[in-house]
Amino acid sequence: MYGKVFKEKGGFIMAKKVTTKKPLTGNLRSHALNATKMVQKPNLQKKTINGEKVIISAREAKKITNHV
Numbered sequence: 001m002y003g004k005v006f007k008e009k010g011g012f013i014m015a016k017k018v019t020t021k022k023p024l025t026g027n028l029r030s031h032a033l034n035a036t037k038m039v040q041k042p043n044l045q046k047k048t049i050n051g052e053k054v055i056i057s058a059r060e061a062k063k064i065t066n067h068v
Helices: 057-067
Strands: 005-008 011-014 024-029 033-040 042-048 051-058
Touching: 042 057, 051 057
Parallel strands: none
Antiparallel strands: 005 011, 024 033, 042 051
16 A cells, blocks of 8 residues: 555546554464564544645544634
C-alpha cells in the first residue's frame, strides 16, 4: 500500500501520503519464550480532502471528519 499508484477511469492519479505512520515490528512470545516475528500494519485509508486524494490513517480521518 505504501507508494502505490491508484488507477482511475481517466488514467493514473497519485494519492499523496500524508501520514508518517509505519509498520510496528516485534516478536510474539509464547509461554516457552519462543520468538516469532510479527508486524502490525497501520490502518491506512485513501480519502479525498478538498478534491485531493491522500493516504491517511483511520485515526487521522476520524479527527478530520469530526472537526469539519
